[in-house]
Amino acid sequence: MTRAPQKRRLETRAKLLTVAKTIVATQGYSALRVEDVVAHAGVAKGTFFSHFGDKDGLLAVILGARMTEFLDEMEATPPPTHPEDIAIRLTPMLDFVAQDRVIFDLLLRYSGTTGAEVDAVITESFTRQITMFAGWIAQMQAHGQIRADRDPALLAEGIQAFLNHVLALGFCMEHEKQPPAQALAPFLSCWLVR
Amino acid sequence: MTRAPQKRRLETRAKLLTVAKTIVATQGYSALRVEDVVAHAGVAKGTFFSHFGDKDGLLAVILGARMTEFLDEMEATPPPTHPEDIAIRLTPMLDFVAQDRVIFDLLLRYSGTTGAEVDAVITESFTRQITMFAGWIAQMQAHGQIRADRDPALLAEGIQAFLNHVLALGFCMEHEKQPPAQALAPFLSCWLVR
């Protein structure tokens, strides 16, 4: 049977996370180097990988926490009552993801995993997000604001698809950069209204 | 002004491409190593990068050619007359992209670029695809098969979004693997019919 982690291990992990978060905060996600993290944390490289599996594992922990914060905020505010509101609610999260390609890539990669270990945080935040969307949709359907002839789960997944689409577009076309939330609007209105 | 490339350069480029295509054909995209390519082509590493910029540049050339083939085939066959037909038309291309994560990642990365140099092939194939979708849609709208209250361009972009969505899902969830074209169907029907 598996033993509980020792105090020392928890401290090491905390050290690594603190250093990583500092680097991310000061230099951004794409500037994060495993070698810098271990150097500043004063541990060996192997230790890093024994804790997080790989670089993405660390990023998943940090990003998962951030996503959870966004979800908490969204669930704390009243749900949108019109399709146009959805894009507004999502703006902070979209702007966050749009800020760095690294974030988007990692989220996309983990977006539908069955969530094995460390990265479970991200997986969970995704299912939570879809569930939240479905809740919004059911509500709006009940109030006759949007089409009611489809399963909220399908419509929720569709929103996710459009989210990723506008984010991907934002990274590709440097020109004519409208904010992602704005690009999202026409898709949502078409997707939810018949 | 820029001079035309010398014969030697074209030969080198052809050699590199031939070797790369062979490796891809026998071992798959994810097994491609720049070092193997240059070794088999009998040129130095720097030469590779002077030709393709980076590894993705080479992949873009190869993938761009493949995508163009798919588009040629699709344009050679009569356009779909019903939403359900769309998924069927797309099946070969979807299966191809779904076969290897490397393909999907690269396509996604280049999907909306303004297309500077080498990678222009991919960019072009994307705009061509969207245009083709829009054509299909306009046709179906004219025949009253699908909703006609939205711009074909928007609906075409939406299809692209769903394409990427089902592909991404397919890579994440190893379990319950339905073919991408099948996963696409419900989204298309909801997206195009009101």
Next chain:
DNA sequence: GATAAATAGTGACCGTAGTCAATTTATTAG
């Protein structure tokens, strides 16, 4: 406390993408 077993940590080493000053080869001008 001694010793065995499990857990934590180490750092030299590897694989592979990408860089660039130097060199070789082709083209043009006189």
Next chain:
DNA sequence: CTAATAAATTGACTACGGTCACTATTTATC
């Protein structure tokens, strides 16, 4: 034909993620 210039190629070198056999530390057993 030769010198000057431009194009093409070279390969040693760097950056960085990731591995693993080994050492060190903690915990359990008697």
